[in-house]
Amino acid sequence: MFLQALRMTARDWRAGELRFLLVALIVAVSALSSVGFFIDRMRTGLNRDAHQLLGADLLVNADNPVPQAWREEAVRRGLLLADTVSFPSMAQAGEGDDSRAQLASIKAVSRGYPLRGQLSITTDPDKAGSAIGQKTRATPEPGAVWVDANLLPSLQAKVGDSIQLGESRFRITQLIAAEPDKGANFANFAPRVMIAIEDLKATGLVDDFARVTFRMQVAAPSANDAAPIRAYEGWLRAKIREGNVRGVRIETLENGRPEMNATLDRADRFLSLVGLLSAMLAAVAVAMAARRFMQRHLDACAMLRCLGMTQNQVGAMYLTEFALVGLAGSLIGVLVGFGAHFVLLQLIGNMIPTELPPVSPLPALQGIATGMLLLVGFALPPVLQLRNVPHNRVIRREQAAPQPAALATYGLGVGVFLGLLLWQAGDPKLALMTAGGFLAGFGVFALVAWLGLLLLRRLRGSIRHQGWRFAVTSLQRRPGATVVQVVSLALGLMALLLLTVVRGDLMQAWRLATPADAPNRFIINILPEQKVGVEQQLRAAAVQDPVLYPMIRGRLTAINGKLVTRETYQEDRARGLANREFNLSTMQSAPLGNEIVAGSWYKDAPGVAEASVEQGIATTLGLKLGDVMRFDMGGLVVDAKITSLRKLEWGSMRANFFVIINPSAMANAPTTYMTAFHLKQDGARLANSLTRAYPNLTVIDVSGIIRQLQEVLDQVVTAVEFLFLFTLASGVLVLYAALMGSQSERTREAGLLRALGATRQQLAQAQRIEFVLVGGLAGLLAASGAAALGWGLATYQFKFPWVFEPGVWLAGLVVGALCAIIGGWLGLRGVLRHPPLQTLREA
Numbered sequence: 001m002f003l004q005a006l007r008m009t010a011r012d013w014r015a016g017e018l019r020f021l022l023v024a025l026i027v028a029v030s031a032l033s034s035v036g037f038f039i040d041r042m043r044t045g046l047n048r049d050a051h052q053l054l055g056a057d058l059l060v061n062a063d064n065p066v067p068q069a070w071r072e073e074a075v076r077r078g079l080l081l082a083d084t085v086s087f088p089s090m091a092q093a094g095e096g097d098d099s100r101a102q103l104a105s106i107k108a109v110s111r112g113y114p115l116r117g118q119l120s121i122t123t124d125p126d127k128a129g130s131a132i133g134q135k136t137r138a139t140p141e142p143g144a145v146w147v148d149a150n151l152l153p154s155l156q157a158k159v160g161d162s163i164q165l166g167e168s169r170f171r172i173t174q175l176i177a178a179e180p181d182k183g184a185n186f187a188n189f190a191p192r193v194m195i196a197i198e199d200l201k202a203t204g205l206v207d208d209f210a211r212v213t214f215r216m217q218v219a220a221p222s223a224n225d226a227a228p229i230r231a232y233e234g235w236l237r238a239k240i241r242e243g244n245v246r247g248v249r250i251e252t253l254e255n256g257r258p259e260m261n262a263t264l265d266r267a268d269r270f271l272s273l274v275g276l277l278s279a280m281l282a283a284v285a286v287a288m289a290a291r292r293f294m295q296r297h298l299d300a301c302a303m304l305r306c307l308g309m310t311q312n313q314v315g316a317m318y319l320t321e322f323a324l325v326g327l328a329g330s331l332i333g334v335l336v337g338f339g340a341h342f343v344l345l346q347l348i349g350n351m352i353p354t355e356l357p358p359v360s361p362l363p364a365l366q367g368i369a370t371g372m373l374l375l376v377g378f379a380l381p382p383v384l385q386l387r388n389v390p391h392n393r394v395i396r397r398e399q400a401a402p403q404p405a406a407l408a409t410y411g412l413g414v415g416v417f418l419g420l421l422l423w424q425a426g427d428p429k430l431a432l433m434t435a436g437g438f439l440a441g442f443g444v445f446a447l448v449a450w451l452g453l454l455l456l457r458r459l460r461g462s463i464r465h466q467g468w469r470f471a472v473t474s475l476q477r478r479p480g481a482t483v484v485q486v487v488s489l490a491l492g493l494m495a496l497l498l499l500t501v502v503r504g505d506l507m508q509a510w511r512l513a514t515p516a517d518a519p520n521r522f523i524i525n526i527l528p529e530q531k532v533g534v535e536q537q538l539r540a541a542a543v544q545d546p547v548l549y550p551m552i553r554g555r556l557t558a559i560n561g562k563l564v565t566r567e568t569y570q571e572d573r574a575r576g577l578a579n580r581e582f583n584l585s586t587m588q589s590a591p592l593g594n595e596i597v598a599g600s601w602y603k604d605a606p607g608v609a610e611a612s613v614e615q616g617i618a619t620t621l622g623l624k625l626g627d628v629m630r631f632d633m634g635g636l637v638v639d640a641k642i643t644s645l646r647k648l649e650w651g652s653m654r655a656n657f658f659v660i661i662n663p664s665a666m667a668n669a670p671t672t673y674m675t676a677f678h679l680k681q682d683g684a685r686l687a688n689s690l691t692r693a694y695p696n697l698t699v700i701d702v703s704g705i706i707r708q709l710q711e712v713l714d715q716v717v718t719a720v721e722f723l724f725l726f727t728l729a730s731g732v733l734v735l736y737a738a739l740m741g742s743q744s745e746r747t748r749e750a751g752l753l754r755a756l757g758a759t760r761q762q763l764a765q766a767q768r769i770e771f772v773l774v775g776g777l778a779g780l781l782a783a784s785g786a787a788a789l790g791w792g793l794a795t796y797q798f799k800f801p802w803v804f805e806p807g808v809w810l811a812g813l814v815v816g817a818l819c820a821i822i823g824g825w826l827g828l829r830g831v832l833r834h835p836p837l838q839t840l841r842e843a
Contacts, residue, residue: 005320012321021379022329024289025371029333030340033367037341040363054251055114055181056082056217057229060236063247066216070236074218077232082113082217083197089205091147091193092164093155102154103698104147105190106165108200109139115219117180123159125149125175131703133177140196145170149177150687150701151191163193166203170195190698246566249576283416284491287378290322294382301389315387322379323372330371334364366423377416414439433796437789441494442487445781449486452777453479467765470758474749474770486778493782493816497808498789519654519676520703523690524551526673530694537693538677541686548673549591549655552584552666554631554638559623561630574620584631585657586666590646593654599625599644602662609665611640615647617658629659634670755837771820779816783809 012018060066066083074081084107091104120133127133128149140146145163152158152175162169176192195203206212220228233250240248297318304314338359422431453475460472475482526534531548538546556564556578566575590601590612602610613623623629623642630639640661648656655676679686687699750763787808 002320005317005324008317009321009324018293018321018325021286021289021293022325024285025326025329025375026333026336028283028285028374029330029367029371030336032370033334033337033363034340035337036363036366037338037359040360041341041358054116054217056116056219057226058218058233059251060216060218061249061251062214062216063212065214070239071216073235074216074232077228078221079228079232080112080115080217080219080221082115083110084108084113084215084217085197085200085206085212086215087205087212088190089165091151091155091191093157093161100155102151103190104151104193106205107192107194108197109194110197111139113139113217114181115217116223119146119176119180120178121146121174122177123175125152125158128175128177131178133175140173140194142196142198143170144173144196146174146176146192146194147172148191148193148701149175150699151193153687154191165193165195166205168199168203170199190700241570246575249573283374283378284488286374288488290375290379290382293379294386297386298389301386305389311387314389315383318383318386319380322375322383326372326375326379327368330368333371334367337367338364370423373416373419433792437785437792438491438494441491441781441785441789445487445490445778445785446483448781449483449777450479452486453482456773465765466762467769470753470762470766471770471773474766475773477749482774486774486781489775489778489816489820490781490785493779493812493819494785494789496815497782497786497812519678520701521679521686522655522674522676522700522702524672524674524698524700525696526675526694527696528671528673530697531673533693534673534675534690534697537686537690538675541679541689543677543679546675546677547655548675549657550586550666550671551657551674552586552633552669552671553581554584554633554669555581556621556629557632557637558630559621560628569621571620574622577617577621582631582659583657584633584666584669585660586663586669587660588663591654591657591660593649594656595647596644597647599642602643604662604664606664608662609638609640610643610662612644612646612660613642614656614658615645618642618645631659631661636669638665638669640665751837768821772817775816775818775820776813777816778820779812779814780809781812782816783812786812 009018060070071081086105086107088103089106090101091106092099092101094100118135118137119139120131120135122128122133145165147163152172155163157163157172159172159175162171164170176194179192179194182192200206218229218232220226236250239245240250301314305311309317418431418435422428456472457476460469460476463469523534526548535546535548558564562568564578566579568578569575588604590596596612597615599612601612604610611629613629618624625642625645627642628639629642630637638661640659646660655674687701690697690699750767753763754760787804791804
């Protein structure tokens with residue numbers, strides 16, 4: 001039987017019967033495997049490169065020097081170490097009455113810092129202000145200091161001058177253009193002054209009363225191997241718990257940089273969506289190809305049955321043939337996908353600053369397994385139908401209805417489809433939402449197509465045109481095939497519209513989450529009497545509608561009447577929050593970019609204190625709606641009831657507050673103000689003007705952080721743009737399968753009509769009308785489905801604002817009609833040129 005299956009496979013290949021199925025499988029697997037290879041390397045590379053924003057794979061953040069035993073254990077495990085010591089202090093320049101001072105963020109660094117990423121330095125203040133510099137692995141030499149460019153104007157200094165730090169003098173040798181691990185917290189917002197860690201002791205700035213942060217950077221020898229870091233982190237956390245060590249926090253990318261973690265999480269969801277769409281298109285393409293194969297082999301199966309083959313033998317022969325085709329298609333598809341992902345890397349190589357990790361064998365194994373699963377799930381039902389072809393089809397060309405076993409395998413196909421989505425996405429919510437959208441679309445499309453056929457039956461006689469009647473009669477004669485064609489074409493077009501028109505809206509919405517004009521400057525410590533003057537200077541510097549937010553320092557002392565201390569919590573971040581002052585704020589309405597996810601915004605009733613809390617910190621501190629938080633703000637005690645929880649967009653770089661309390665309850669609180677705004681140029685000039693007028697202000701430049709976010713964002717968006725090209729190939733194949741599925745039957749009908757006297761012009765008109773009706777309806781359905789699915793993904797999965805574009809429906813209508821007309825012309829153009837008798841004989 002195996003040899004017979006081999007002979008049948010060779011015969012079908014020579015006859016061209018297997019080429020469409022093989023091509024469908026190759027395109028499906030190549031799309032999936034190319035996406036798989038690239039996503040596997042891109043995900044690993046993105047996480048590796050994103051660790052540059054920490055300067056390491058792991059940070060040990062401590063209030064005191066890190067214990068020597070922790071260092072020794074890291075060295076024993078073969079990990080890389082570097083140290084930084086950070087604290088605020090005054091930097092001075094000049095002598096006597098001409099001396100000038102500026103609050104600076106001092107950072108002493110060891111050799112090898114940073115372990116991930118590189119510093120960029122320059123001696124040109126203008127280049128430093130634009131983050132243009134030379135990347136370097138070096139650190140300041142003893143006696144030298146590297147500074148932020150915005151420190152120079154306030155000290156009236158330049159490169160080569162000396163500044164005083166504590167008891168030591170240092171010479172400015174370089175300006176810092178980019179510091180990868182600077183972060184977005186207020187402790188790092190003062191101008192940076194970087195020295196060698198060997199010079200720290202001589203400054204005399206670090207004593208028992210100084211507010212110092214010690215950081216030990218830890219990195220694995222290979223940026224692509226995170227296992228040693230995870231093992232060391234587990235050991236370290238166990239030691240901290242056993243010794244009840246205080247003042248220590250372990251930072252990773254997830255908890256150390258929320259704005260970057262949010263960007264990477266969204267990137268992962270987009271890449272997963274590409275895999276989902278590829279899987280869905282692959283499933284539809286293979287199903288359509290297998291159905292076409294089955295339809296073209298009904299007569300051959302009937303002949304084999306007449307020649308003595310049993311049902312089991314027929315089924316085994318075709319299953320073997322399909323298995324051979326599936327294995328060949330999967331292997332070829334994996335090879336094509338492997339090569340295609342290198343083409344993709346070449347196309348976007350300038351967007352990726354470092355080498356991606358090497359290829360792992362997992363995507364190849366997944367590609368082969370996916371090809372075989374697609375074949376089992378979507379080719380098995382037609383094969384079982386071939387098994388049940390009756391003998392009498394040789395003389396009566398009627399296809400028997402599928403047997404219950406064949407119908408059951410369609411359920412297997414749905415199960416395989418859902419499994420593939422879950423596998424490709426790695427996110428159950430995203431997979432189920434996308435699968436639900438396509439399955440619901442399948443049902444709705446089929447229902448609308450059937451209702452459309454009923455409507456056409458009533459409209460058949462309303463237009464007195466021979467081509468119209470031919471077209472409507474042809475559609476009515478094959479209601480099942482017409483519905484299948486509309487649904488298949490609509491599903492393929494829906495995926496293509498989602499990949500093109502709707503995808504552009506998703507990408508634009510993602511870019512707007514961290515826009516190029518996001519706030520890149522912060523000003524803090526604005527006194528109430530300085531508020532009007534600062535606003536005037538901001539408007540003079542072309543800052544549009546500057547908003548100054550109240551900022552009140554307060555310590556959380558109790559929750560629901562129970563005192564809060566470090567010992568109240570076990571988790572490191574919660575313990576740190578319990579031991580520090582919060583930056584509180586107060587305002588009448590929720591700030592821009594804050595989404596209420598539970599409860600409702602307070603009403604600011606007199607005599608009532610209500611609070612809105614960020615949902616992340618609520619989870620960390622175990623807070624819920626209705627809890628009462630007690631804050632001590634310089635002697636003013638306020639008990640505020642939590643009435644709402646908010647979700648913040650950390651990547652937006654706007655002024656965000658963990659806790660906001662209603663204005664009437666904060667009327668007597670000691671208040672300063674802060675603001676965040678975008679400044680295109682002359683940032684140093686505005687900073688100098690403000691600090692001269694108001695020496696107490698601190699002007700913070702976070703443009704470097706914005707650039708980091710935008711670079712990662714642009715890299716991922718570019719990758720996704722190119723990945724969509726691979727899935728477009730699957731979509732085009734689906735359209736071809738849908739249009740060519742009924743080619744043989746249409747060929748016979750056209751030949752018969754010509755034999756009965758229909759002219760070539762009448763058939764051409766009927767063909768165009770029929771395919772305009774089918775394609776137009778499929779296009780409108782596809783546009784509706786793509787818009788609905790895009791809205792659902794944007795609203796519930798990616799958390800983007802969504803705007804419906806009428807152009808999607810116009811594009812769907814036009815593209816659907818054009819695809820149907822072109823497909824019909826390709827299929828029937830030969831019929832119109834050949835004699836009817838020859839056409840009927842070939843059919």
